[in-house]
Amino acid sequence: MKAIIVGGGIGGLAAAVALHQRGWRVEVLERAAAFTEVGAGLAIQPNGLRALDALGLGELVRAGGPADPPAGIRRTNGDWLIRNDVDDLKRRFGTWLTVHRAALVDLLRAAVPAQALRPGTDVRHVRPDGTVVHSGGTSSADLVVGADGVHSVTRRSMWPHLPGPRYVGYTAWRLIAPPQPVEGSAETWGRGQRFGHVPMPDGRVYCYLMANAPIGSRVGLEELRERFAHWHDPIPALLNSAQSAAVLQHDTYELPKLPSYVRGNVAVLGDAAHAMTPNLGQGACQALEDAVTLAHAVDTLGVRAGLEAYDRARRPRTQMIVRRSRQAGAAAHWTSTSLTTLRDAVLPLLPNALFERSLTPAYTWTI
Known part of the structure; x- marks a missing residue:
């Protein structure tokens, strides 16, 4: 079986690793001239680390040393609005890590055969039958994975009449x-x-x-x-x-809800499927979950049945996290003096358990 992955970022490379480990032939098409990540730091939360464990890469990432969960949210004068129990979060959910995005991309890239990586390839159109039209010609596969980001060509090809990112x-x-x-x-x-x-x-x-x-x-x-x-x-x-x-x-940007993450022999994942605000720090973690779930489903059930299972598993969960991420950061962007004064007065009075319950569904994922 062969898979073409459109996009060589964290989600695309994770999908390539997961499928390659299951014996699939993979081809990763990346528009940039090199496989690297433009970015800075990245917090890998417990669910993202479990996805890396499923790829056999968790221990390599852990070698950099653990990090603490977020301590909370402060006012501009340093007073706490929300103070998390860091030790309790670690006890309940597991390990947090902080890495450079480029280091994680390098780790994933090293787990993919070099001959499968095709940088400098500009994808122009994807067809539901598994055909990909790109700057180097046309390729076809049993499965196409669109991991090409918030402005995804794969998504536009599959659902040309749906609204784009906002x-x-x-x-x-x-x-x-x-x-x-x-x-x-x-x-x-x-x-x-x-x-x-x-x-x-x-x-x-x-x-x-x-x-x-x-x-x-x-x-x-x-x-x-x-x-x-x-x-x-x-x-x-x-x-x-x-x-x-x-x-x-x-x-x-945030992506409005898609009616499906699959069409024909094509699936989208990561930002191409569910671009979200960064308020929960879950963007990369959800892409890693997507990749592991997709590879498991199509390899176990076959392409068509596996894609249906992937969509059933991932669309409700990721769209819930998109919604919660939007809600989590909304109050930070209020500009009204009266509203921000009210926010700063009320948040310290709320129980920590209220905030922890809102995060539990994200942290407790398993394949």
Whole structure:
């Protein structure tokens, strides 16, 4: 059996690894000239780590050292809005890890035969029968996996009349600051903008920032330093230590619900199927779950029955997480003074169990 994977990011390479391990011939078509990841840090939550375990790669990722779960959410003055019981989260759900996105891509790529990787290949159209039209000609396979991101050609080919991704109203910056001491992983909410920091095993600090902005607007590091100069420590120090070349900015999109993740011999996964806001940090983890579930289903049940099983398993779960992710970050982007004052007064009064229950379905996945 042969599979063509469109897209060589985390989800596409994970699908290639999973299918290759089951004896399938795989071909990974990647538009970029090299298989790499443009990004910064990545938190791998317990469910994502279980997916990597299913690929036999979990221990290699664990070798970098564990990370703590998120400690919670602060106000701009440093007071806690939500304070998580970090030890309880680890006890209940398992291990968290933090890696560089490029390192995870390298790990996945190394588990795929080199001859199966085809960088510099621009996919132009995908047909339900498993035919892929691309810059190098035409290829066909028993299964095509569309893992080509939020602006997926595979998705547009399969469902040309459905709405595409929608801009959610805020843009995001990501960077890695030089090594410096920080107290765990936390996020800070202001009015219409927020800042998060996650320590990495080598001492560097992964930082992400989000702010309400018109689509396509671009803001550099100097303006970010000014915006966040009066927020609590260590936020100003992290931004002051960063280099402009290390800052990546991307607008944030969400994908409306698809009626199916499969058509004919084609499946979509990851952002191509369910692009979501980054508020729960579940984007890459859900792509890894998709890849493992898809490979298991089609190899066990055959392509058509396996694709139906994949859709039944993955569509309700991922669309639920898309919804919860949207809800989780909504209050951070309020701009009304009265609403943010109310938010800052009410959130500390709510029981931690309320927040933990909302996260349980994401963390407890198993294949």
